[in-house]
Amino acid sequence: MELINHRPSKSGGSDTTAPQGAEAAEMDAAPVSDGDKKRVFIKTYGCQMNVYDSERMRDLLGPLGYAPSDTPEGSDLVILNTCHIREKAAEKVYSELGRLRPLKEAKEAEGSSMTITVAGCVAQAEGAEIKRRAPVVDLVVGPQTYHKLPELIAEVHRGTGQSLDTEFEVEDKFDVLATPERQIDGYSAFVTVQEGCDKFCTFCVVPYTRGAEWSRPVDQIVAEVRALAAKGIREITLLGQNVNAYHGDAPSGDEASGTWGLGRLVRHLALIGGIDRIRFTTSHPRDMDEELIQTFADEPKLMPYFHLPVQAGSDRILKSMNRKHTAEEYIAIIDRLREVRPDIAISGDMIVGFPGESDEDFEATMELVRRVNYASCFSFKYSRRPGTPGAAMAGQVDEKVSSERLARLQALLAEQQEAFNQSMIGKTLPVLFEREGRNEGQLNGRSPYLQAVHCDAPLELIGQIVNVEITGASKNALAGRLVPEETRAA
Numbered sequence: 001m002e003l004i005n006h007r008p009s010k011s012g013g014s015d016t017t018a019p020q021g022a023e024a025a026e027m028d029a030a031p032v033s034d035g036d037k038k039r040v041f042i043k044t045y046g047c048q049m050n051v052y053d054s055e056r057m058r059d060l061l062g063p064l065g066y067a068p069s070d071t072p073e074g075s076d077l078v079i080l081n082t083c084h085i086r087e088k089a090a091e092k093v094y095s096e097l098g099r100l101r102p103l104k105e106a107k108e109a110e111g112s113s114m115t116i117t118v119a120g121c122v123a124q125a126e127g128a129e130i131k132r133r134a135p136v137v138d139l140v141v142g143p144q145t146y147h148k149l150p151e152l153i154a155e156v157h158r159g160t161g162q163s164l165d166t167e168f169e170v171e172d173k174f175d176v177l178a179t180p181e182r183q184i185d186g187y188s189a190f191v192t193v194q195e196g197c198d199k200f201c202t203f204c205v206v207p208y209t210r211g212a213e214w215s216r217p218v219d220q221i222v223a224e225v226r227a228l229a230a231k232g233i234r235e236i237t238l239l240g241q242n243v244n245a246y247h248g249d250a251p252s253g254d255e256a257s258g259t260w261g262l263g264r265l266v267r268h269l270a271l272i273g274g275i276d277r278i279r280f281t282t283s284h285p286r287d288m289d290e291e292l293i294q295t296f297a298d299e300p301k302l303m304p305y306f307h308l309p310v311q312a313g314s315d316r317i318l319k320s321m322n323r324k325h326t327a328e329e330y331i332a333i334i335d336r337l338r339e340v341r342p343d344i345a346i347s348g349d350m351i352v353g354f355p356g357e358s359d360e361d362f363e364a365t366m367e368l369v370r371r372v373n374y375a376s377c378f379s380f381k382y383s384r385r386p387g388t389p390g391a392a393m394a395g396q397v398d399e400k401v402s403s404e405r406l407a408r409l410q411a412l413l414a415e416q417q418e419a420f421n422q423s424m425i426g427k428t429l430p431v432l433f434e435r436e437g438r439n440e441g442q443l444n445g446r447s448p449y450l451q452a453v454h455c456d457a458p459l460e461l462i463g464q465i466v467n468v469e470i471t472g473a474s475k476n477a478l479a480g481r482l483v484p485e486e487t488r489a490a
């Protein structure tokens with residue numbers, strides 16, 4: 001029997017296909033001893049929220065006896081946590097499934113099994129189609145239901161069905177995820193504070209794959225960040241598809257406030273001992289408020305790096321993208337941010353070749369990029385996503401034209417990024433060392449502006465924030481030397 005559990009979304013709903021057997025399933029969740037260890041390989045595609053989700057899946061599966069594995073070979077469970085934002089991302093998943101097939105067959109030939117799960121946004125968008133195209137898949141689980149993995153996997157093992165679970169109940173997810181202890185790697189951690197999006201940019205699948213916008217309550221976030229600080233995390237990055245639209249329930253004791261915005265949340269998290277750096281991503285120009293701008297001015301723990309996608313520089317294209325802001329409005333936000341925090345590094349996302357984009361529209365994008373002067377910026381060729389309004393628009397741009405535009409844009413962005421990095425030479429920057437570098441005796445870390453920094457330094461400085469004098473710069477990284485100990489940052 002095929003088990004389908006696809007409930008309507010909160011934002012209006014789609015088809016509901018009974019039976020909803022997943023709820024009835026018993027959990028196969030007894031803790032196991034080390035001798036019973038099974039292995040799980042999780043491959044993550046796409047954005048930082050997928051990285052966070054993958055880590056939480058690993059944390060959920062740990063108590064069930066699954067130890068993380070670096071390779072799919074010989075694993076009992078393989079999870080592909082997928083991204084659907086551009087066409088190539090989805091195609092990569094299908095090729096990976098092709099590579100997994102012989103590994104699964106090898107496991108079966110040994111009398112054992114490999115459960116293959118597709119999670120994330122491709123799972124949400126394609127649902128049952130995945131199992132049709134790739135019968136090797138046992139389980140399809142959307143981004144809002146992966147907290148049910150233990151019970152869904154148990155069902156697959158009991159042979160009660162090959163499951164698909166792509167409902168949209170984000171609150172339940174965070175309640176469940178609050179339970180298992182978070183394993184940490186290093187000194188920097190992601191914390192999802194908001195999910196989903198109601199903006200419906202006409203090129204984007206996110207409102208369909210991640211669902212309606214929703215914010216986690218402040219108390220829940222504080223508890224997670226406190227626990228991370230207790231484990232030695234020094235830097236947190238707050239995640240949300242529309243993170244600056246954050247409006248979570250105020251904490252207990254301040255119920256009168258109703259909800260808090262992102263600026264207030266950041267200031268509150270900055271009070272947690274041990275947390276020295278706070279970042280957040282990704283923001284939308286329409287959701288910028290003065291409190292958040294002021295937080296950049298007066299909260300030193302909020303790092304001077306801000307990712308604010310604009311997507312295009314032509315007002316005509318911005319309108320057709322349903323961005324609900326103009327190029328000038330975007331630039332006014334950047335100017336205001338630079339007024340209150342002159343050193344702020346600006347990052348963005350750009351799309352070239354959106355339907356109807358003329359040479360003149362593209363020149364407007366180039367002009368905006370010159371005006372903003374990005375420290376770093378991601379740029380993409382428009383990818384036609386089925387089901388989005390953009391896919392049906394007239395004036396789809398020729399592939400060759402898009403490629404030429406992308407090359408010109410990327411050359412300009414590379415120049416700006418390199419110039420930004422070069423401007424650091426001679427400065428002393430506090431660097432959070434995260435790991436050993438490629439060369440012996442070298443450590444790698446991050447500057448406040450999110451640049452990678454390499455520096456000769458002793459191992460005991462891993463996990464510390466240390467002043468480094470920048471001596472060299474390339475497009476992708478900085479090199480530096482430690483400043484004498486007496487002048488180091490705390």
Ligand code: 5AD
Nearest residue numbers: 203204309349350380381382383385
């Ligand atoms: N084509 C190309 N780029 C896209 N993005 C989102 N959807 C598409 C698409 N259909 C880009 C946007 C967004 C980033 C995460 O991915 O720039 O900000």
Ligand code: SF4
Nearest residue numbers: 197199200201204206
């Ligand atoms: Fe996609 Fe636009 Fe929402 Fe960003 S704001 S997630 S680009 S729909």
